[in-house]
Amino acid sequence: MENSKSWVIDPLHSEVLFKIKHLAISTVTGSFRKFDGTIITEKSDFNNAKVSFSIDVKSIDTNQSQRDEHLQNDDFFSSDLYPKINFESTSFTNVSGKNYKMSGNLTMKGVTKNVELDVEYGGSEYSAQGQLKHGFEITGIIDRKQFGVAWNIPIRSGILGLGEDIKLIANIQVSELA
Template identity: 55%
Template sequence: MSKTTWNVDVAHSEVQFKVKHLVISTVTGFFRTFSGSASTDGDSFEDANVNFTIDVNSVDTGQPGRDEHLRNADFFEAEKYPEFSFVSTSLKKDKGDLYKLIGDLTIKGITKEVELAAEYGGTERDPWGNTKVGFEVSGTIDRKEFGVTFNSLTETGGLALGENIKILANIQLAKQA
């Protein structure tokens, strides 16, 4: 069976993260610059090889001061580690339109295996005849496992920032000719 390449359509995709703040609310942010691809046998995504890269400097929480703090040594060290990367090791159909996506996530030079859920949204042709597929990818990672350990205490002794980061990526892939 011939290999098919699918590239992320960045104009129709987004990468979002959420973290608890003061344990009472959630801060949502985005990474605005990213790229990725998938290689499949024909049009089947089972066992696809997925690669994804995020530009750390593109972090956007809607607060420029907070974004700059996230880029510095307290958090992402963007100057030293300008990219996050994900390389799949397995993509298996779970049930219905749900897949298990397992792979190696690298943040700040630390690589850990993560398991993400990927929900297939469908396949369509756009108005120009290009074949597109959509996936919603979600999961939770512990930021400390990747060396992102900064925190402070509240007046009551609680942690200012949650340790678990929720990831949500809505990804549209374009089939390459």
């Protein structure tokens, strides 16, 4: 029987991005600068892996400090009361080749909902220091209103200032936990 392995996210070679529509005509992109996470595998592949991930809400960066401050207040994330966004996987299943589906519980602003994300396995390689690394791209769409992040401003009949769907993109590199 194979032994389980623990993998830790390499924050220097990983990123967590999001995109949201603004005025229904363009997209604003942002990121979270501080996050961490682990993956526990039972086999030589990542099928049935257990993923745990945490994001520091106050590390939000949209390249505009006033917007970042607004996103941290009670209109959006309430970062003083809810400083973390957390994810715990409930399944990680290979669907074909390098493509996986990951389901799990996402907790944001005190609300926990099950979400499904697409995961593309980028492969593995040894670093210059001889450490085995694995790469993943995780994508999905989250309805922010389901998590109590519902602030918006009507522009005109039927048009809102902000989209309700958030596109998530995480490029993650992990290394074996020593």
